Amino acid sequence: MSDSEKALDLIVAAKELRASGAPDEVVAEFVATEVHRGGVDKSGSPYINHPKRVSQLVSALFTEHSQLEADAYVAAWLHDVIEDSLDHFGAQVTKSDLFLMFFRNEVLDAVELLTKRPGMTENEYLSGIANNEIARIVKFADLTDNTSPLRRSGLNEQRKAKYLRYWQTLVLEDPFLHTSDL
Numbered sequence: 001m002s003d004s005e006k007a008l009d010l011i012v013a014a015k016e017l018r019a020s021g022a023p024d025e026v027v028a029e030f031v032a033t034e035v036h037r038g039g040v041d042k043s044g045s046p047y048i049n050h051p052k053r054v055s056q057l058v059s060a061l062f063t064e065h066s067q068l069e070a071d072a073y074v075a076a077w078l079h080d081v082i083e084d085s086l087d088h089f090g091a092q093v094t095k096s097d098l099f100l101m102f103f104r105n106e107v108l109d110a111v112e113l114l115t116k117r118p119g120m121t122e123n124e125y126l127s128g129i130a131n132n133e134i135a136r137i138v139k140f141a142d143l144t145d146n147t148s149p150l151r152r153s154g155l156n157e158q159r160k161a162k163y164l165r166y167w168q169t170l171v172l173e174d175p176f177l178h179t180s181d182l
Contacts, residue, residue, distance in 0.1 A: 006091035010034055014101040024070065027101060028077035029055075031093075035081045039088030042155075047088060050145060051077050057141035072137040074103065075110040079138050082115040110134035114142075122162075126169045136170060143167055 001009075010031065017027050032051045039047035055076035062069040078098065085093035095112050099105075113128040113135040129135040146155075147163050155163070 003091035006089065007093055007097050010089075010091075010093065011097055011100045018102055024074045024103060024107070025077070028074040028103070028107075031098075031101065032077045032081055035085050035089040035093055037088070039084065047080075047084070051080060053145045054079065054138065054141045057144055058137060061137065061141070068133065068137075071104060071106050071110070072134050075107045075114070075134050075138045076141060078103070078107070078111045079114045079142060082111060106134060110138060114138060122165065126166060130170055139166070139170060143171070 013034070014027050014031055017030055022030075029052075033048055036047040036051065041047050041050055055073050058072045058076040059069070061072075081093050081098070082095065085091060095108050098108055098111065103111075110132055113132050116125055129139050143163060143166055147160075147167070
């Protein structure tokens, strides 16, 4: 099956799910699960656990339901779909593909900003995120998960330094300094 056929099958399946009445949250989880199926993180765990934890962290940031919370939750599920689809799914999933699945433009813009592109500088990447509320919320949850005490033992020094720069740019806090460390 070609890349375009695989992406088209995913679009059709997402549209069928929508036609059955599934809300954005369910479709986003489905798409992320399909794209990351078989993918593993640096510790060897199923990759889908990461977007799941990020979406749970996003939900925990809100005290009441709002459109912002719903959009951030959906973007959390989708935040690595474009970037990792070729490696995990075997076909490139694009912003246009996600558009054809009827996700809101606000979600699509955030997911695109959360996608690191070849040749993009770290400053360009972080600047885009900093200027988009949904992307900023999702990146906060993403960094929280990536630097959690349970996961940080698997981080090399280069990745720790990168995450620290991201935190300092977006949050102005050192994620590696926890009160239990004092």
